[in-house]
Amino acid sequence: MERRRLWLLFDAFFLGIVGAIAAYIFAHLVNLSQEFFLHNLAKYKPPGLPSEGGSLKEWIGPYGLLLIPVVTTLGGLLSGLIVYFFAPEARGHGTDAAIRAFHFKEGRVPHHVPFVKMVASAITLGSGGSAGREGPTAQIGSGIGAIYAHLTKRSPYERRLLLLMGMAAGLSAIFRSPIGCAFFAIEVLYSQIEFESRALLYCIIASVVAYAFSGFFMGWEPLFILPHHIGITQTHEYLFFAVLGIFSGIMGALLPNIFGFIHSYFEKMPGPFFVKPAIGGLLLGLFALFLPQILGIGYGWVQMAINGQLTGDLMLLLAFAKALAFSLTVGSGGSGGDFAPSLYVGGMLGGFVASLFGQDPAAYVVVGMASVFGAAARAPIANSLIVVEITGGFELLPAAALSVMLAYLIQTWLTRFLPYKSLYESQVPSPVHSPAHRGEFFTDILTGIKVKDIFNPHKVWATIPEDMTFRQFLEFFGRSEQHYFPVVDREGNLVGIFSINDIRPFLFNEELKDILLIKDIARKDVITTHPSEDINTVLKKFTLRNIDQLPVVADDDPKKFLGMISRREVIAFYNKRLEELKKQAEET
Structure with a gap:
């Protein structure tokens, strides 16, 4: 037993390093793809992190936004062709594939899938696809863990552990959230508040190693910059965060159903699969002619919301627009993640709620990110930790806990009457329902x-x-x-x-x-x-x-x-x- 534990600890260190390297390569591919498609072809350069303000005119080239639909369609077509010919399993938002592999495939992932996912997702994101890096990174990291398990001839139990270690490592490196991502890997498997607790030790080690190793490549700063002294100092403000939790629960129920409806529509659409992401890209590009803020990962716009540079009405509009844009990108078969879109939707919703009560938006944007994604993904505890880690807003944790748990309760109640319960169809309610625990x-x-x-x-x-x-x-x-x-x-x-x-x-x-x-x-x-x-x-x-x-x-x-x-x-x-x-x- 001790020898096996020592071996698993070594696995965690090893996968932490490999996961960080894979995340760095993927992030670099996304940057190269964005430079080629959006910057060079479309002449559009969205705000980065941290955003220094400015107007849309400063980011739009001499052709205006006219080339955006061309670029998003081209990116969708190229991504669809790559996935169609090399790995159909690589389509979608990635995290669900990792969950499915854990529960139903004994931790097995075809060896070529992580590499196809890396390229296809980089093209989707770089061409303006409204998705995120983190979902693909989860599939890439878990796939690397599965490959390593195959090469070292591990049992199904250990294969599943290695898959979760790889997922936690990849997410930690890309998100800069070591503790939250470790908890996410073991919580997102279940639609109820349950954990794969026996994997927690190894996921934390892999996640922290990946975070430390990636710091040399991508820096140590949180993803978002918050103003100083952001803590909650007035008791009545917790009522405002409770309202945010209610709104987030409603949005957390709507988001999976918007995505599920569009995904189902594209699944039933006649024609070859690789054309569907191109159609989704075209619709996204046409949508972006009116709201270019929905393109790409969108973290720059979230930073602008934190800085108070967006109006309340615009933020509410962007919350719903991003939900639709993400669904068109990934629901059509494009390869991208749901983390960033969900955080974007939650952040904009939080900024809108702040405007209703005349509050500074920074804290509400942060708590909104945790609340919407925590509810929609059915992973409230992990997302509370992730959001405070990626923003450095640890003093917001009590307000986040209140809002996230209210959002989770409302989301689970509302989705009883809706066809789609969560962003992840492969989740099971608890370990009792998982084939991974059959017989245990x-x-x-x-x-x-x-x-x-x-x-x-x-x-x-x-x-x-x-x-x-x-x-x-x-x-x-x-x-x-x-x-x-x-x-x-x-x-x-x-x-x-x-x-x-x-x-x-x-x-x-x-x-x-x-x-x-x-x-x-x-x-x-x-x-x-x-x-x-x-x-x-x-x-x-x-x-x-x-x-x-x-x-x-x-x-x-x-x-x-x-x-x-x-x-x-x-x-x-x-x-x-x-x-x-x-x-x-x-x-x-």
């Missing part, structure tokens, strides 16, 4: 269960006298449906047992049928159980001889036969209890 809950569910809780004492079982001849038994056997036959002496004490398999060698030997007695066939070393014995012990007894039924004897008399208990009855009881637990989990 067997002993947990049956803990404390005794034989008497399953055993039916009223069922009549035939016992065979030990001095009965084999011919007499065969006459009885023709009328019986039993497969196991307890053998008793003249006083009714249990002295043996045999099954239909034990009598096969004698069935066609006429000379033995009147000579052979049942006590000559029966096994004397009977494995029994009793009413007060726990079921986990009984299960082990079933496996000793690979038998399907055990005699039940009295607690105070090991010779007094009470009946039989079968392996099938135990499994049926387990399945019934498991369904009860699932229903309880769904109700909560």
Whole structure:
């Protein structure tokens, strides 16, 4: 056990470094792609981080915005072709693919997928696609973890751990949020507030190593710059953050359904797959002629919202516009992430709420980012940590916790009436529902269960006298449906047992049928159980001889036969209890 733990710790360090390198390469590819498509072809340069202000005119070239639809369409077409020909699994927002691999594919990812995802996503983002880097990075990091697990020939359990380590490392490097990204990797798997807790230690190590290593390449500053002394100093402001939580819960319910509706529409659209991202890109480009703020990752515009450079009405408009733009980009089959769009939507919504109450927008933009994404992704705790880490606004954590949890509660209530519950279709409610944990809950569910809780004492079982001849038994056997036959002496004490398999060698030997007695066939070393014995012990007894039924004897008399208990009855009881637990989990 200690040796395996040490090996996993080494894995975490190794994947932290590799994940950071992969994230750096991907970020560099995105920058190169943006320089080529948006800057050189479209002559459009959106604000960067940190934003220094300015107007749209300063970022638009001599052709205005006319070339934007051309560039977004071209980017969608190129990305669609790459995914279509090399890795169809690479389309979409990436994180859901990692979740699916954990639950349903034993942590396996085709080896070429991370590299195709890297190129396709870089083209989508660089050409103005309204998506983020973090979702692809999650798929790239988890894919690298899966490849490493394959090369080192790991078990399904460890493959899943390595996949989560790779995801946490990649996200931490790109997001500069070591603790939040580690929690995100283990929380986003489930639609309820559940964690893959046994992976937390290794994910934190991988995440911190990736953060430290990436600091040499991408710097140590948070993604966003906040004004000094941003903490909440007035009690009544928490009411404003509660209102933000309510609005964020509604937006967190709308966002997956806007995305899901558009994705479903494109899925049903006739025509080759690679054309659909181009159509999505064209629609996005036409939309951007009126609102160019929706193009690309959009963090520069979020920084402007933090700085108070956008009006409340514009921020509300941009929140809904970004939700639609993201859905057109990724829902059409484009390759990009949902982190950045969700943070953008939440930030703009938070800025709008601040304007309603006449407050400085910075704190509300930050808390809005955490609230909308925490609700829409069903990962409220991780996103609270991520947002305060990427902004450095740790003093906002209490306000964020209030707003995020309200948003989560409202989102989960509202989506009961909506077709799409979360941004991630592959989430399952809890570990009980995950194929990754199939069989692990067997002993947990049956803990404390005794034989008497399953055993039916009223069922009549035939016992065979030990001095009965084999011919007499065969006459009885023709009328019986039993497969196991307890053998008793003249006083009714249990002295043996045999099954239909034990009598096969004698069935066609006429000379033995009147000579052979049942006590000559029966096994004397009977494995029994009793009413007060726990079921986990009984299960082990079933496996000793690979038998399907055990005699039940009295607690105070090991010779007094009470009946039989079968392996099938135990499994049926387990399945019934498991369904009860699932229903309880769904109700909560």
